Amino acid sequence: MAPSTLTQNIKIQNTQNNGEPLRREVSRSLSMSTSPHETFHQRKMSIGMEGTSPGLIRTKTTGAAPKQLKPFREQDIKILLLENVNQTGRDILHGQGYQVEFMKSSLPEDQLIEKIKDVHVIGIRSKTKLTSRVLAAARNLIVIGCFCIGTNQVDLKYAAEHGICVFNSPFSNSRSVAELVIGEIIVLARQVGDRSNEMHQGVWKKVSNKCWEIRGKTLGIIGYGHIGSQLSVLAESMGMDVIYYDVVNLMAMGTARQVPSLDHLLANADFVTCHVPELPETMNMIGKHQFDTMKSGSYLINASRGSVVDIPALVAAMRSGKVAGAALDVYPAEPAGNGDYFTNDLNSWAEDLRSLQNLILTPHIGGSTEEAQSAIGVEVAEALVRYVNEGVTVGAVNMPEVALRSLTMDEPNHARVIFIHQNVPGVLRRVNEILGDHNVDKQMSDSRGDVAYLMADISSVKEEQVAALYRELEGLKERVITRILY
Numbered sequence: 001m002a003p004s005t006l007t008q009n010i011k012i013q014n015t016q017n018n019g020e021p022l023r024r025e026v027s028r029s030l031s032m033s034t035s036p037h038e039t040f041h042q043r044k045m046s047i048g049m050e051g052t053s054p055g056l057i058r059t060k061t062t063g064a065a066p067k068q069l070k071p072f073r074e075q076d077i078k079i080l081l082l083e084n085v086n087q088t089g090r091d092i093l094h095g096q097g098y099q100v101e102f103m104k105s106s107l108p109e110d111q112l113i114e115k116i117k118d119v120h121v122i123g124i125r126s127k128t129k130l131t132s133r134v135l136a137a138a139r140n141l142i143v144i145g146c147f148c149i150g151t152n153q154v155d156l157k158y159a160a161e162h163g164i165c166v167f168n169s170p171f172s173n174s175r176s177v178a179e180l181v182i183g184e185i186i187v188l189a190r191q192v193g194d195r196s197n198e199m200h201q202g203v204w205k206k207v208s209n210k211c212w213e214i215r216g217k218t219l220g221i222i223g224y225g226h227i228g229s230q231l232s233v234l235a236e237s238m239g240m241d242v243i244y245y246d247v248v249n250l251m252a253m254g255t256a257r258q259v260p261s262l263d264h265l266l267a268n269a270d271f272v273t274c275h276v277p278e279l280p281e282t283m284n285m286i287g288k289h290q291f292d293t294m295k296s297g298s299y300l301i302n303a304s305r306g307s308v309v310d311i312p313a314l315v316a317a318m319r320s321g322k323v324a325g326a327a328l329d330v331y332p333a334e335p336a337g338n339g340d341y342f343t344n345d346l347n348s349w350a351e352d353l354r355s356l357q358n359l360i361l362t363p364h365i366g367g368s369t370e371e372a373q374s375a376i377g378v379e380v381a382e383a384l385v386r387y388v389n390e391g392v393t394v395g396a397v398n399m400p401e402v403a404l405r406s407l408t409m410d411e412p413n414h415a416r417v418i419f420i421h422q423n424v425p426g427v428l429r430r431v432n433e434i435l436g437d438h439n440v441d442k443q444m445s446d447s448r449g450d451v452a453y454l455m456a457d458i459s460s461v462k463e464e465q466v467a468a469l470y471r472e473l474e475g476l477k478e479r480v481i482t483r484i485l486y
């Protein structure tokens with residue numbers, strides 16, 4: 001085995017310095033809704049922050065309290081929450097006065113089809129499959145909340161084409177991942193996993209050979225996004241030098257330094273950790289060449305996506321001693337549920353991995369903490385409330401992102417018109433002809449693929465005019481969904 005070349009005092013040059021028709025009905029009832037009944041908008045915000053976060057949008061000129069809007073067409077908002085959505089999210093939705101039905105598990109497709117018929121909002125996690133067949137039954141559905149990171153379980157295109165907005169929570173668990181990686185760096189450097197396994201077998205093996213402090217060692221972070229930058233701060237506070245490689249030129253945290261190439265990072269880091277998204281360019285981004293380029297006796301951590309590391313190349317690099325240890329949290333193929341699935345049937349090299357020393361294997365738990373679940377509950381529930389109460393789509397995964405500042409209490413005769421429509425020429429002109437009898441105070445429109453989203457705040461609207469406005473907009477052939485909040 002080649003001698004370890006762990007960093008003593010390396011200085012790295014910082015060269016960068018730094019087929020079905022689209023029509024559907026939201027509701028068949030014309031009754032006025034009684035929910036929401038709580039004001040959602042009263043969150044603290046510093047001066048000058050207007051418009052930076054959708055939940056915090058307030059009027060700059062008057063400073064008046066935001067007006068609580070009610071949907072015109074939907075009756076009391078009905079929400080179905082499946083898969084044990086976190087209490088934080090449930091509390092927010094209950095607090096709005098919505099009718100919330102909560103279930104701990106997901107539902108088989110036929111039961112789901114039955115249940116989804118009447119609800120305006122559904123909240124799920126990763127097990128509930130919202131296929132086009134299920135969504136076709138959801139005649140009142142306006143929004144889906146995925147209380148998780150991924151949205152593969154939802155037919156996003158079908159949902160968008162039918163005016164159903166989808167939200168998720170991609171970054172609520174960044175800190176949890178960063179903390180796990182910090183733990184793994186120490187556990188690898190001290191071979192704690194092996195010592196613990198030995199003790200579980202009744203073996204006492206006290207060694208210090210090739211066990212290291214992490215202070216003064218160099219951490220190389222590939223992908224300096226939400227997780228990578230959190231990790232950077234934590235690692236520095238533990239005395240590590242931090243370098244990072246990213247395709248984007250990014251401001252460093254603390255004294256971390258961006259390096260110009262992946263090879264540069266690999267050649268200089270004692271610990272290499274991957275935090276890039278799954279993209280064609282990141283597929284097997286760490287393979288034989290990269291392991292050859294890494295320092296002898298260095299360590300690799302992957303808690304990003306399983307496709308990023310070429311596992312057979314890692315096995316070879318660990319067997320040769322080039323890589324002194326590794327931690328994997330993600331795998332190209334992962335089982336859908338818990339059980340004894342980590343075998344060659346799942347991934348052809350699983351048993352090779354299981355035979356290696358100083359290799360931490362975890363079942364995709366990087367983001368799995370109580371805090372992350374709680375943060376996901378808040379983030380997704382708030383996005384759902386903003387969408388239901390204000391029509392704001394910022395953060396949606398399948399719709400254009402549209403927001404207007406909130407209507408205020410001193411704008412009593414205003415209404416907000418939301419018109420989701422097919423993205424074809426001439427629609428805006430026809431919509432504006434309909435709205436033209438009123439004063440359009442502000443308006444925003446954007447498109448994403450075949451679907452466009454228009455939001456307009458109009459003034460001097462009498463309550464009895466709302467129904468007529470609604471009917472006229474519904475009459476446009478390009479309409480997908482019309483909503484009026486007043």
Ligand SMILES: NC(=O)c1ccc[n+]([C@@H]2O[C@H](COP(=O)([O-])OP(=O)(O)OC[C@H]3O[C@@H](n4cnc5c(N)ncnc54)[C@H](O)[C@@H]3O)[C@@H](O)[C@H]2O)c1
Nearest residue numbers: 223224225226227246247275276277278303304305366367
């Ligand atoms: N293990 C877990 O439980 C867990 C939990 C959350 C996220 N993740 C995964 O972690 C990864 C990072 O998440 P994030 O929230 O920090 O993402 P992010 O989007 O905030 O950051 C990703 C960074 O990678 C950079 N990048 C993209 N392509 C690159 C390339 N080819 N080379 C170098 N840099 C590149 C981007 O510019 C960005 O700065 C994702 O793959 C995500 O799926 C895993």
